Amino acid sequence: MGKDWIDAARLTVLVGHFGSGKTEVAVNMAMELGRRGYIFSLADLDVVDPYFRSRDCKHILEQAGGRLIASSQAHMDADLPSMPPDVSVLFDNPAMYGILDIGGDPSGARVLARYRQQLAACNARVLCVVNGNRPLSDTPEKAAAYIRRIEKAAGMSIDGLVNNTHCCQFTEPEDIRTGAALVENISVHTGIPVVCHAVPDWLTKQVSDFIHPVFSMKLYMKKPWE
Numbered sequence: 001m002g003k004d005w006i007d008a009a010r011l012t013v014l015v016g017h018f019g020s021g022k023t024e025v026a027v028n029m030a031m032e033l034g035r036r037g038y039i040f041s042l043a044d045l046d047v048v049d050p051y052f053r054s055r056d057c058k059h060i061l062e063q064a065g066g067r068l069i070a071s072s073q074a075h076m077d078a079d080l081p082s083m084p085p086d087v088s089v090l091f092d093n094p095a096m097y098g099i100l101d102i103g104g105d106p107s108g109a110r111v112l113a114r115y116r117q118q119l120a121a122c123n124a125r126v127l128c129v130v131n132g133n134r135p136l137s138d139t140p141e142k143a144a145a146y147i148r149r150i151e152k153a154a155g156m157s158i159d160g161l162v163n164n165t166h167c168c169q170f171t172e173p174e175d176i177r178t179g180a181a182l183v184e185n186i187s188v189h190t191g192i193p194v195v196c197h198a199v200p201d202w203l204t205k206q207v208s209d210f211i212h213p214v215f216s217m218k219l220y221m222k223k224p225w226e
Helices: 022-035 054-063 085-092 116-121 140-154 173-190 201-207
Strands: 011-016 039-045 067-069 096-102 125-130 160-163 194-200 214-217
Touching (some): 022 039, 022 194, 054 067, 067 085, 085 096, 085 116, 125 140, 125 173, 140 173, 173 201, 194 201, 201 214
Parallel strands (some): 011 125, 039 096, 194 214
């Protein structure tokens, strides 16, 4: 299989505002790497969001042959700034593909500053996940300002935009199309290219006419009360 946006880089960092669905995209990208036969890991470096954490999908990733890199079990329910020591495997093993799930605001993005040199040495890319239904990213101006704050906090440039405009299980095709138009405008404002549209698997066929790739996603993440 020829490479596309999924495996265009060995390491992909995902950032995005609270409620963007960044973690859902991270888990789905990791699972797709596994389906393509890669040795893969998902690093949960989110020290911001206490509700939606990729670490909650540990068993699913391991069943697919992957590895979850996260804080120790003792810190599972804490928002401590310490990083798991085995993150280094992502940088040291050139055969391993990895997704790094970073906290959903500029404070969380400062985690990237710790690994800036290693990520640059691996030619890692940074993608920003955008949900146009969130109040702090519902206009090109707001989203562009947010992106620049992320870049400043991380000391790294964002390389691509992922449209993940959704309303969880209530997402309609119009949500995705509205988000697609928004992300195109954000791209114009920032000069950052659109990479793909992340779409719940039951709606994929209804937006198959998009110019950019459509990424069909299974919804793995559950709310704490579900």
